Amino acid sequence: MEASMSDKSSTSRSPLSQKGHTIQKQEDLNTIGGSISVEINEKKVSVPFGTTILEACKINQIHVPTLCHHEDLCVAGVCRVCVVEVEGIRTLQAACAFPITSPIKIKTSTPTVRKARKNIIDLLLSEHYGECYSCIRNQNCELQKLAEEYGVDKYTFGHVTKPKYETDKSSLSVIRDMSKCVLCKRCVRTCIDLQEVGVLEAVHRGDQTHISTFMDKPLADVICINCGQCINRCPTAALHANDPSDEIWSAIDDPKKHVVIQTAPSPRAAIGEEFGLGAGHSMTGQLNTALKRIGFDAVFDTNFTADLTILEEGTELLLRLKSALVDKDPNVRLPQFTSCSPGWVKYIEHFYPQYLDHMSSAKSPQQMFGAIIKTFYAKQAGIDPADVVSVALMPCAAKKFECNRPEMNSSGFKDVDYGLTTREMAKMIKEAGIYLPEMPETTFDSPFGEASGAGLIFGATGGVMEAALRTVYELVTGREVPFKNLNIEPCRGFEGIKQASVKLENVREEWKFLEGVEVKFIVAHGTANAKLVMEMLKRGELNDVHFIEIMACPGGCIGGGGQPIPTSEEIRTKRAQAIYSEEERLTVRKSHENPYVKMLYEKFLTDGPCGKLSHKLLHTHYVKRGKYIA
Amino acid sequence: MESVYKKTQREGKVLFSSYKRGEGIEKALKLGREDILYELKISKLKGRGGAGFPTATKWMLTAAAKSDIKYIVCNADEGEPGTFKDRVLLTEYPEIVFDGMVIGGYTVGAQKGIVYLRGEYEYMLSFLEDYLKKMREDNLLGKNILGKKDFNFDIIIRMGSGAYVCGEETALIESLEGNRGEARNRPPYPVNTGFMGKPTSVNNVETLASVPKILVKGGEWFAKQGTGKSSGSKLFSISGDCEKPGVYELPWGIKISDLLTIVGAKDTKAVQVGGASGICIPESQFDRTISYEDVATGGSIMIFNKSRNMLHILKNFMEFFVEESCGQCTPCRIGNVKLLEGIEMIENNKFTFSYINQLKELGKTMQVASKCGLGQSSPNAFISILDNFKDEIFNPGKNGGKYVR
Amino acid sequence: MLVSERTSLTEEIERLVEQYGKDRSSLLPILQAVERKYRYVPDFAMQEIALQLDIHPVEVYSVVTFYSFLHSKPRGRNIVRLCRTIICDISGKENVESAITRELGISFGETTPDKKITLEYTNCLGMCDQGPAMMVNDRVFTRLTPEKAVEILNEIK
DSSP states (O other), X not given: OEEEEOOSGGGOOOOGGGOOOOOOOOOOTTXXXXXXXXXXXXXXXXXXXXXXXXXXHHHTTOOOOOSSOOTTSOOOOOSOTTEEEETTOSSOEETTTOBOOSOOEXXXXXXXXHHHHHHHHHHHXXXXXXXXXXXXXXXXOHHHHHHHHTTOOSOTTOOOOSOSSOOBOOSSSEEEOGGGOOOOOHHHIIIIIISOOOXXXXXXXXXXXXXXXXXXXXXXXXXXXXXXXXXXXXXXXXXXXOOOHHHHHHHXXXXXXXXXXXXXXXXXXXXXXXXXXXXXXXXXXXXXXXXXXXXXXXXXXXXXXXXXXXXXXXXXXXXXXXXXXXXXXXXXXXSEEOOOOHHHHHHHHHHOGGGGGGBOOBOOHHHHHHHHIIIIIHHHHTOOGGGXXXXXXXSOSHHHHHHTOTTOXXXXXXXXXXXXXXXXXXXXXXXXXXXXXXXXXXOOOSSSOOOOHHHHGGGSTTHHHHHHHHHHHHHHHSSOOSSXXXXXXXXXXXXXXXXXXEEOOSOOGGGXXXXXXXXXXXXXXXXXXHHHHHHHHHXXXXXXXXXXXXXXXXXXXXXXXXXXXXXXXXXXXXXXXXXXXXXXXXSOOSGGGOHHHHHHHHHTSTTOTTSHHXXXXXXXXXXXXXXXXX | OTTXXXXXXXXXXXXXXXXXXXXXXXXXXXXXXXXXXXXXXXXXXXXXXXXXXXXXXXXXXXXXXXXXXXXXXXXXXXXXXXXXHHHHHHHHOHHHHHHHHHHXXXXXXXXXXEEEEOGGGGGGHHHHHHHHHHHHHTTSSBSSGGGOTTOOBEXXXXXXXXXXXXXXXXXXXXXXXXXXXXXXXXXXXXXXXXXXXXXXXXXXXXXXXXXXXXXXXXXHHHHHSBOSSSBSEEEEEEEESSSSOEEEXXXXXXXXXXXXXXXXXXXXXXXXXXXXXXEEEXXXXXXXXXXXXXXXXXXXXXXXXXXXXXXXXXXXXXXXXXXXXXXXXXXXXXXXXXXXXXXXXXXXXXXXXXXXXXHHHHHHHHHHHSSSHHHHHTHHHHHHHHHHTHHHHHOGGGGTTOOOO | OOHHHHHHHXXXXXXXXXXXXXXXXXXXXXXXXXXXXXXXXXXXXXXXXXXXXXXOHHHHHHHHHHSTTOOXXXXXXXXXXXXXXXXXXXXXXXXXXXXXXXXXXXXXXXXXXXXXXXXXXESOOSOGGGOSOEEETTXXXXXXXXXXXXXXXXXXX
């Protein structure tokens, strides 16, 4: 096994308009001019050349307030909340945007600075529509926090009493309430620079400036992929997810309805944050109890269908390999792409529709579960599938769109009724008067309560690949993947694009054609990196690659658009660690060893993976959407 | 449009003095880079757009920046209300402007010069393109200019599209790169990281026009004109209530009252120096001088006589800024709206003095906290007009309220 | 927009991209050329330009809406822009303004029903020594009086 890493700069591209023209930091402090001594609030400190004032302050425990700054994004310097005094310069400087290249003297709390910040916060509040107590981001709003920090007790420059813009509720995933927007442009930098989707930009100028879509069209009509990364980075409630919790409550309260919920691994690793716990606490057991107390009739583990996905997708890959290598079928497309990230699915449908044949036809675990619940499960439990309400707790905004895709009805019903985000679930739990961390731990309901660790690690970027390799390698060779503790390290970590390979040797008789084949795979996360991969594919550089995992969100599902706010690399790392350590404690860690999956194939999907029934229920097709905005 | 293209006899010691096309370039090639920079340094030439940054320093920094590709950009986005000197320079004296660009290109090591011409001046485009064509024919542009081996330089013209803020040099560069005209964070400065990330010197039309004159007549001679800190002469765009509006070349250090006499202004109440972003000088201060030592300006002088309504003038300025702010930074985008609302409150007699004072304080915040020069200077008029014309504005009855406009 | 119109617009943009270069810095000259011809930048053109310069349509729209001289909605065949900055304002702009609106029967910001003239305000045209001033397409007229302004409009009507 050899793991070659691709170049690391995959997240540093951006269109010029969004690029923070900053000075390259010198990491080696021993070079001449490598570090510079500056004075912050009369204290002498030494920082690397090119460090921003904000970073320098942070290292030295000096708090400078920010609003447009976000560590995942390039510099903007537009809100001006972080202004500080630099000796010798008449005007105040934005700490987030000022690279230190000479021994300057900085003051972060002078009367001018404090007045400026107060004025700026007052100005933002004067245009910010709405009241905090009726806001979805109450207690988790950066503008509210600033107002509190700076002792705002009245609206100095007035306050808007009418919304300036109509709320755009067209999207099934993302709602835009621009009357609450503070023009920090984090969403713009997220959409254009971080995700390379390019749906949002500032339009018009002066007092008419606002964030909008192409020709001010409803979000549902432009090429938004519903990833919701903009929501995660919005400091206020200008962007939020389309919340179905009222409908879910009604279903729970309706005695005729049998309400089933499946929970994905990433929400479980993050929901604790909504209850004041630090990042990195897995709350699976507590969540099971809470959900049952809320009134869900059955609580299942999405990891079960993640295992199913691996078998279907892995089999599909092997079949493609067979068609390519044995049958020499010119129509078979390799590399095969994973299809479990609905943001990625919509991205390729819009941006690279000509490559849709590369997509695995396997549905995402959420949708597989939906199809199984309203068929196999309903029958087993003796419930009319029409009375089953199927809810999916997901870290994702795009899952809301996915479950509403018209083709997702192979059970004869809408396979999944509602996609619910981690944030919305936390809100429901709080409404029910439950403090999650206090809950005793319980297990999932059977029969879909047991899953392998392979399903669990789907949550982090590289997880699907790792799970698939564990199964495919073993199916083909009859041996476990040659990695310590089954941990396929080259799949792990947050590098934008990871590339590695594994050689198949001494294979089983039925897979003889794969003898000596080096399975090459790529793992990418964030659609900006997906774009890089697609461009490589376009240039013919990936002809020898077999399998590519792509997740639309940076970090994979643990960084999904439905996850708790805020987000940062540090938070995402901790969530991933929570998942990996939970995984290592499990006994079953390979999808094909999940006993319930075996049972399902024996009892229900009797013609096996990629068989006729599984094709009907567990596989799907895609839409060539293209880029044109009608 | 009488003055366009028609070479009227203008009087002036520096810019409006006689000059043979190419003269400055010839001299520059003879002097060499270091001596050009030396002459510029002793000339003490400062940027004529208004900010007054020493040109020699800007060129030295651009020349010193390490890059194979560099640019000289001529900022012809003259958008400051009451400014039209560049119009005159470009249409009547293109030789000194373009020669200045060529000299700049030679000095900093640029291969390309870009004129960013405001959209409103599109009618000049064909005239200027023809002029550049002639320069190419005469080897004042192109390869091995005037026989100087490996000195290759050409000029292209790029049009603006109606955005005042693009006069700010980094917003101008953003515009050239095909973006919204939103000012960049500085540092890094354009001399290091300018157009397409390459070292770029952005100079005002008048600054560039001064360069050939300095080289021909000597930096020392130039420095002797004007006052100590303000060397050379200045072009003034004179408009408003006077008999002879137009562009004048006058020495730095001229008293406002003397200037008013020259242009035939009578019964003057106020002089707005520096355009909408400048300050308003009341009659009691007409003995102040126009210079970097006292009242600095890019050259816009708007004269208002006693029949004018100062609040109306201020409102016009603030409406201008509300619309022309690029809208990216908070102080400028919302601050200007608040100042304008304050003016409307005064108009409708629905104000409190304490709120107006709060707005003045907000203005001071805008002056220091805005991202670029637009927001930093837009409150100037608000503060200076409300301070200097208190009586008229807050006691409108006193004058019988009789203002024409 | 008809398919044939789209095809010709696509070809036109291809030519412009070739002329100015396949780079974002060509965006303004390309938009200006389209605007000059159509008096606005059609929705389809914005998407086509985005496609050819490899940027996002919303970025093109963002740029178009930023600049006063670029438009995203159709306008009249002739664009009349009256300067409203202070010196023109105090030099008789008001009378010119009312004469024009009376004559054309439309307000500023509107287009005549026959689509011949769109009326707009503009900020300082740099003609303060000869105000009031207005631009008709790319030509500038100065020292306007109400009569003179109406005469100019009648010529293009």
